[in-house]
Amino acid sequence: MAGRPARRLAWWLVFLAQLAPLGYLIWAIPTHQLGYEPVVDSLRFLGQSALYLLLIGLAITPLQRLMPRLGLIDYRRMVGLYAFFYATLHAALWLIVDRQLELAAIWEDMLEREHITFGVIAFLLLLTLAVTSTKGWMRHLGRRWRLLHRLVYPATALAVFHFFLSVKLDTRTPLILAGVLILLLLARPLTRWWTGRRARH
Amino acid sequence: MPHRMRPPRAPRESEVTDPRLALNRPARRAFIRSVMGAGAALALPGCSRAAEDVPLAEQLTERKAVTGYNNYYELGTGKTDPKQNAGALAKLIERLDPWSVVVDGEVSRPGRFTLDELVGLHAPEERIYRMRCVEGWSMVIPWEGLPLKALLDRVEPTSQARFVRFETVYERDHPLPGQERQVLDWPYVEGLRLDEALHPLTLLATGVYGDPLPPQNGAPLRLVVPWKYGFKGGKSLVRISLVREMPTSSWMVAVPREYGFYANVNPNVEHPRWSQATERRIGEWGRRDTLMFNGYADEVASLYRGMDLKKHF
Numbered sequence: 001m002a003g004r005p006a007r008r009l010a011w012w013l014v015f016l017a018q019l020a021p022l023g024y025l026i027w028a029i030p031t032h033q034l035g036y037e038p039v040v041d042s043l044r045f046l047g048q049s050a051l052y053l054l055l056i057g058l059a060i061t062p063l064q065r066l067m068p069r070l071g072l073i074d075y076r077r078m079v080g081l082y083a084f085f086y087a088t089l090h091a092a093l094w095l096i097v098d099r100q101l102e103l104a105a106i107w108e109d110m111l112e113r114e115h116i117t118f119g120v121i122a123f124l125l126l127l128t129l130a131v132t133s134t135k136g137w138m139r140h141l142g143r144r145w146r147l148l149h150r151l152v153y154p155a156t157a158l159a160v161f162h163f164f165l166s167v168k169l170d171t172r173t174p175l176i177l178a179g180v181l182i183l184l185l186l187a188r189p190l191t192r193w194w195t196g197r198r199a200r201h
Numbered sequence: 202m203p204h205r206m207r208p209p210r211a212p213r214e215s216e217v218t219d220p221r222l223a224l225n226r227p228a229r230r231a232f233i234r235s236v237m238g239a240g241a242a243l244a245l246p247g248c249s250r251a252a253e254d255v256p257l258a259e260q261l262t263e264r265k266a267v268t269g270y271n272n273y274y275e276l277g278t279g280k281t282d283p284k285q286n287a288g289a290l291a292k293l294i295e296r297l298d299p300w301s302v303v304v305d306g307e308v309s310r311p312g313r314f315t316l317d318e319l320v321g322l323h324a325p326e327e328r329i330y331r332m333r334c335v336e337g338w339s340m341v342i343p344w345e346g347l348p349l350k351a352l353l354d355r356v357e358p359t360s361q362a363r364f365v366r367f368e369t370v371y372e373r374d375h376p377l378p379g380q381e382r383q384v385l386d387w388p389y390v391e392g393l394r395l396d397e398a399l400h401p402l403t404l405l406a407t408g409v410y411g412d413p414l415p416p417q418n419g420a421p422l423r424l425v426v427p428w429k430y431g432f433k434g435g436k437s438l439v440r441i442s443l444v445r446e447m448p449t450s451s452w453m454v455a456v457p458r459e460y461g462f463y464a465n466v467n468p469n470v471e472h473p474r475w476s477q478a479t480e481r482r483i484g485e486w487g488r489r490d491t492l493m494f495n496g497y498a499d500e501v502a503s504l505y506r507g508m509d510l511k512k513h514f
Contacts, residue, residue, distance in 0.1 A: 036270035036483050037338055105476070114250045115475060152240065168474070169276035169335070169384055169455060 007071075019080040021049040022089075039098050046090035047119075048173075051163060053083035054156045056178055062187035065195045078134055080152070084130040087159075090147050091123050115165035122158035125151050156181055225376050257481075259327070262340035264410045271417045272334065273436055274385055275369065275377040281419035286378045290416035290437065293375060300421050304352065305361045306442035307362035314352070314422050323351035328404055330427035333495045337475040344425055345408035350399045352441070358395065360442035367391045367399040367424055367435035385451045391435040392448030392462065393426065394504075402427055402500055405438075406457060412486070418432045427492040428501045430464045461514040466495035470514050 025045055028034050034041035057079040065074040099106045109116045129152055131137070156184050162183055165175035276283035276290060294300060302319060305311040314322075323416050325345055333339045353365070371380060371388030380387050397403065404425040408415060414420040419436025432452055443489050452460035459473055468478045468491040481489040494501050505513075 032265070032269065037280075037481065039481065039486065040338070070483040109476070112471070115474070141457070166474070167277075169274075 010125035012075070015027060015078065018079070019051065021045070021086065027141055039093065043090060043098065046086050046093065047133065047163065050086035050090055051156070051159050051177060052081050053086060054152070055184065057083055057179070058152065058156060058184045060186070061068055062191040063189040066096070081130060081133060084126050087123055087126050115162050118165065119162035122155050122162055125158070127157065142178050153185065251409060258333070259341050261343060262483050267342050267409060267414050268418060270483065271418055272431065273419065275379045275387075275389065275437070276417060277379050282305060282379070287316050287416035289378050290420065290429050293370065293372065293377065294416070294421060296375070302422065302438055303440045304356045304442070305440070306366070307359045308443050309357035312354060316407070318346065319352060319405065319422065322355055323347035328425070329423060331406075331495050332427070332431050333491065335430040335432060335464070335472060337458075337473065337477070337480050339480045339482055341490075343478075344404060345405040345411070346406035346425070347501055348401055349403045349424070350401065352405065352504060353399060356443070358443045360387045361445050362445050363395055364447050365393045365395060366442040366444050366448040367393075367438055368440040368442070369435050370437045370439045386454045389435060389451045390448060391424065391433055391450050393433070395443070396504055397426070400501060400504065402497060426465055428497040430466060432460070433464050456461060463510070463513050465510065466491065467493060467510055467514070470511055
């Protein structure tokens with residue numbers, strides 16, 4: 001195992017790397033890299049950033065089983081919280097800038113536009129997970145904490161579905177992400193079986 | 202920021218006309234300068250007063266946005282794809298040179314018109330129109346072109362003609378980048394009722410911002426119907442057919458629940474995906490109220506008298 005300073009450095013690198021999408025966005029909007037509709041362009045970019053981080057987070061557990069020495073599990077909570085961070089920016093931009101905090105319009109969106117309905121549910125699930133991600137809550141909930149945090153799977157699935165519904169016609173990207181999610185769901189039992197087999201030999 | 206945009210105030214002439222454009226185009230005064238607005242009558246040639254009466258504070262959308270943020274699925278589904286893939290259409294235009302449009306169907310004098318012949322049918326006009334996309338954004342665009350009516354009058358629709366069908370270029374052997382996948386049912390088809398097509402606001406555009414249309418805006422020739430959602434404006438047209446039956450547009454085939462034949466801009470008819478009550482003008486952060494018929498109600502509402510616009514969306 002690497003020494004303490006190396007691990008500290010790695011932690012900071014991983015921490016800063018996940019700010020890169022935000023840095024990119026701050027550069028890309030005024031230079032029109034993503035288009036000429038800053039609100040919508042940012043919404044899409046922040047939402048996709050959250051989704052990619054959720055999927056990366058879900059890959060950590062199976063990877064940890066395959067390559068325990070890398071210690072990737074140390075980053076799982078951080079990646080999950082970053083996903084929540086981008087999802088929060090995404091939701092805040094929608095509420096404050098796009099809908100200008102007009103409650104009637106927000107309510108109508110939530111009820112009548114299914115992509116928003118699913119997005120809101122996904123966000124509330126992520127909010128629950130973020131709040132209960134602390135050591136205190138882990139202790140407090142005990143065994144139930146693991147069960148609760150399995151909600152990350154439906155939350156991610158809802159987020160992918162939210163993305164799929166919000167796309168006008170070209171659904172390639174959300175479909176690819178749905179495929180990745182299915183692979184990650186399969187990876188859990190597969191890696192458990194694999195590590196179990198290895199342990200027996 | 203909780204309140205919506207204030208109702209627009211009257212613009213000055215300088216807000217409606219880009220001065221550079223005015224300077225560059227000496228023939229401008231001869232053009233019909235028309236139609237920015239709610240309640241604005243169609244301005245007549247030489248009638249400069251009309252512009253002062255237009256009750257809307259609206260500025261031209263910057264050229265970079267008009268020519269860099271486009272929905273043109275033949276050149277890709279992303280908003281910046283069409284500009285990036287413009288070269289493919291430029292090449293196709295070169296290969297097909299001279300570009301021509303077949304006008305056929307229920308007409309007494311069908312024919313094939315080259316671009317030059319089309320442009321020669323009518324003195325060029327500049328039209329500054331709002332463009333409202335069904336996705337909830339809008340622009341103000343200075344087009345140049347000729348009224349579609351000039352062409353239709355030339356080919357003399359028969360009494361059987363009730364609709365007009367517009368077809369976008371699709372060379373099976375040389376597909377444009379976006380046509381290599383069946384995202385939409387190629388070729389792109391759009392349609393208008395004959396009276397809509399003959400309406401003086403309906404434009405065959407050949408230029409934008411004082412230049413010939415760039416590929417991403419539908420070079421060399423496209424339809425502009427300012428009171429309808431933008432997708433009604435078929436681009437890079439190769440065939441215009443007068444027909445008896447209502448044409449089925451590509452979007453009606455793709456998502457019938459979301460896109461109807463008429464597609465009139467209407468803040469009261471909800472779209473399942475986007476609210477149509479408001480819109481965001483490109484270049485602005487807030488939202489504006491969407492106007493009935495995109496602000497052209499005085500000119501076009503009579504076309505739909507007695508129709509249930511919720512049903513005929």
